[in-house]
Amino acid sequence: MNHFQRKKGVLHAERISLEALAEAHGTPLYVYSTATLTRHWKVLHRSLAGIDHVVCYAVKANSNLAVLSLFARLGSGFDIVSGGELYRVLKAGGDPGKVVFSGVGKRDDEIAFALESGVRVLNVESAPELARVSIVARRMGVRAPIALRVNPDVDPKTHPYISTGLRENKFGVSIAEARRLYALAATDPALEIRGIACHIGSQITDLRPFLDAIARVRALAKDLATQGIRLGHLDVGGGLGITYRDEEPPHPDAYGAAIKKALTGWDGEVFLEPGRVLVGNAGVLVTRVLYVKKSGRKTFVVVDAAMNDLVRPSYYGAYHGIELAGAPRKDARELVCDVVGPICESSDFLAQKRRLPEPRPGDLLVVRSAGAYGFAMSSNYNARPRAAEVLVDGDRALVARKRETYADLVRGEQPLPEPGAVHRVRRMS
Ligand SMILES: *Cc1c(COP(=O)(O)O)cnc(C)c1O
Secondary structure (H helix, E strand, O other), rough: OOEEEEEOOOOEOOOOEEEHHHHHHHEEEEEEEHHHHHHHHHHHHHHHOOOOOOEEEHHHHHOOHHHHHHHHOOOOEEEEOOOOHHHHHOOOOOOOOEEEEEEOOOOOHHHHHHHHOOEEEEEEOOHHHHHHHHHHHHOOOOOOEEEEEEEEOOOOOOOHHOOOOOOOOOOOOOOHHHHHHHHHOOOOOOEEEEEEEEOEOOOOOOHHHHOOOOOOOHHHHHHHHHHHOOOOEOHHHHHEEOOOOOOOOOHHHHHHHHHHOOOOOOOOOOEOOOOOOHHHHEEEEEEEEEEEEEOOOOEEEEOOOOOOOOOOHHOOOOOOOOEOOOOOOOOOEEEEEEEEEOOOOOEEEEEEEEEEEEEOOOEEEOOOOOOOOHHHOOHHHHHOOOOOOEEEEEEEEEEEEEEHHHHHHHHOOOOOOOOOOOOOOOOOO
C-alpha cells in the first residue's frame, strides 16, 4: 500500500501530481510520501503490539533529515552504522536512548561520539572491536553498553551482495566466538552487557530464515543465562523485503506475528532494525526523457537520471518498475527499450529490455520503489549535482534537500596555487 496513485490517468504523490512537482522542483527528483512513511512505520509497530519492543529504523536506507524527523516524531528508534548517521539522527531530533550502533568498522572517534551521546547499545562485531570499545570507554570513564552481533549462519536466500548472516560474510561473530566474548565482557568493568543482536541480510521475502536466526540466537541466550549472563534485549535485525516486481514478501503483520511467536517466553525487550520495508515503496524517482535513440535493433530511452542518482539497477541488477507520469497517449505504441542515463558507463541503466508506451522527449518517467537505497547511495560521478528530494504531505511539498549546484560540486576543493605563489605546497617529510 502506498500513496502514489493515478487520478484521471495522471500519477500523483498523495494530492500533488508528479508533473506539478517536476515543474516546480526540476528533475531528476526524489519524491517521498509522508502518509506512506507514517503508515509503514505504524503497521510494523502495531504488528508487535503486546511485546516490549523498539522499532529502530535503519538510517542507511534513507537518511534525509525530514524522513528521520518524521520517524522520530512517531517515537522511532534508529539503527546507525556510522558517526555521520548518529549526527543525522541527533540533528533530526532522534532520541539517542533509542539508537543502536551496528557496523564492522567503528573508529575510536565514532565509539566515543556514541558513548558521549548516550546511545542505547553498541552492536559489537568482533573480538578486536570489543577490546577497542573497552579502551575508549575506560579512557572516558564510562561503561559502554554492548551487545554482540552474532552471525547465526543461516541463508537468507537473497542477492549475495545483501546477504550478511552466512559464515563467509564479514558481519558479526560466530555463536562459539560470541560465547567466549560474552564471558570476557562479563569480567570487564568498562563494559556493560545489554543484549544480543543479529541481522542476516536484506530484501528477504521468506519468514523461515528470520525464524531460524531467532531460534539460534535464543538458544545461545539460554546458554548464557545458565552462566549468569542475562541479556536484556534481543535485536532481530532488519531485512524484510518489499515488492519491486513480482516478489511476495510476507506482510509486516505476518512478519510481526511470526516474530512474536518465535519470541514466546522471552521476557526481555525486542529491537527491530527495518530499513527498506519502511521507506522503499514510500519514494519514487522522477526523471525527464531527453532523447529516444534508435541504434540498430535497439531503442534507448535516454533520461536525465543516471546510475549516480539510483545505482541499484547497475550495482545489483535490481528491478524497478518504470511508468509514464502522465496519462498514456491513445496513439502510443509499445516498445521494448533500455532506459539509460547520460553517464559514460555501459552499466548506466535504470532498466533493460523494458516494455513501455513509446515516450517522447520531455515526457516524465517515474521509477518506482526508490525510497530505500536510492538517494542514500547516490554520488556525484561525472560531476553531476545530486537530485533534489521533496517530501509530500497531502497537498503540500517540503523541499527535504535542495538540488545541488555546480558550486556544491567543488566545495572543499581548490586548484593548484599559481606557480611561484607564496603559499607553497608543503613538502612531505
Ligand atoms: C542494512 C541494515 C539493516 C536494514 O536492512 P533492510 O534490509 O533495509 O531492512 C538493519 N540492520 C543492519 C545492521 C544493517 O546493516
